[in-house]
Amino acid sequence: MKEISKERLINTRFLRQIWEVCRREGIKIYLVGGCLRDMILEREGYDLDFAVDGDALILGRKVADAIGGHYFPLDEERSTSRVIVKSDSKRSELDFTRLRGMGIEGDLRSRDFTINSMAVNLDDIFCAGENISLIDPLRGLEDLEEGWIRSANHTVITEDPLRMLRAVRLSATLNLSINKGLKEFIRSRSESIFSVSMERIRDELFKILSIDRSHSYINELKTLNLLGHIFPEIESMERMDQGLDHKYHLWQHSLNTLSFLEIILLNLQRFFPDNYQQLERELSKETEYKIKRRELLKFAGLFHDIGKPFTNKQVNRFKQFEGHEKVGAELNSKISGRIKLGGISTRIVRKITLNHLRPFNMSKTGDVGEGAVYRYWRDTWEEGIETCILAIADAEAKRGAGHTNSAAIDILGLGRHMISYYFEVFLLDKAKPILSGRNIIDKLGLTPGPLLGMILKRVEEAKADGIITNREEAIMFIKKELPFW
Secondary structure (H helix, E strand, O other), rough: OOOHHHHHHOOOHHHHHHHHHHHOOOEEEEEOHHHHHHHHHHOOOOOEEEEEEHHHHHHHHHHHHHHHOOEEEEEEOOOOOEEEEOOOOOOEEEEEEOOOHHHHHHHHHHEEEHHHHHEEHHHHHHHOOOOOOOOOOOOOHHHHHOEOOEEEOHHHHHHHOHHHHHHHHHHHHHHHEOOHHHHHHHHHHHHHHHHHOOOHHHHHHHHHOOOOHHHHHHHHHOOOOOHHHHOOOHHHHHHOOOOOOOOOOOOHHHHHHHHHHHHHOOHHHHOOOOHHHHHHHOOOOEEOHHHHHHHHHHHHHHOOOHHHHHOEEEEEOEEEOOOHHHHHHHHHHHHHHHHHOHHHHHHHHHHHHHOOHHHHHHHOOOOHHHOOOOOOOOOOOOOOHHHHHHHHHHHHHHHOOOOOOOOHHHHHHHHHHHHHHHHHHHHHHHOOOOOOOHHHHHHOOOOOHHHHHHHHHHHHHHHHOOOOOHOOOOOOOHHHOOOOO
């Protein structure tokens, strides 16, 4: 049976200081919830949750003064406060909440899942003997040992339907299974997810997407009838037969694409041996709401073909989806707005969707010279990274695991070449252009405006094509090839 280490509790940062404040004030306090669960699982964590038999607002302020933290009242009506402490590049959140119900057992019975319904009295940690007395009225430790997520009672799910998504997120992060009774209840109540704000839904979805192998949990959301309520567009994707040259229906292809994306993201060094560190830095950048670019790539990968049901045409024995990337880009912009992704994230998703066919088309036509690669990056910039990676996953997903796909191999080679060009040529050229706008103004007497921008664009393309190599040749190129200036 799993058990909690007293030594780890004693050595937990701030715990003794918090206990000493409570002892002086005559307040009984308990360590509770997810932080206790994670300690039992020996997971790393810096945030702590406390249930307080007294005024948690006053206690929070006193703790902040004692440890040099910043105090924030979260909910005055429910007596909930937070203390934030930053030290040694670590950020810890300490949450204090007045006990709900009759005593600590009543409080624990009102929580969401049994594995979050355990507590330890701080007096037992610092005053008692060797053994820790775990308060566990719902047998959460037993569920943790057996690998189950079970609701404390279904009423808590009804009170806050977001807990249906949270069950899947906990299943993903803790590698536990949702028990049969809870699954059946979620399916029966899935429509109630509409009562939850999109901001809260967004946060839970992207926490799931942040997990290395999130595709199976996205599918779990689908089987629980939750994903279809959040994204009704999935229904048309699920019905979409892509034709003879595709092995899978559209929704399964999209899930497969997400799966292959995750394989690539977990193995960047193998797929991009020359640039994996740069890619890791770029994909780890945050946009808004603590969402990273790699998570936006996964989201775009799941819905990159969302425009196909609206552009489906039968030509002879095959289906064609002309312009689906443009339709999909607009649909994904609307979806991103609906789930409150934010302007930067919405732009990224839209741009990936709009350009996801470009690497295929370049490979198919053989137009992979330096000029074409330059134009790709000029149009896509950072989002071109995600688009290249998506193209590789998309090509592989078209056939599925266990099948040799020469198109995927070609796209991988092209993707490696294009990404190397971006980091080793394109960014350097952009930092030191062959001609600046000021050079053209001084040499040719132009004034700032659209024409100047168009000339600069043509000069950079000519440089990429090898037509010009220095400033003098650039001026001659403008005078000779662009007489309309």
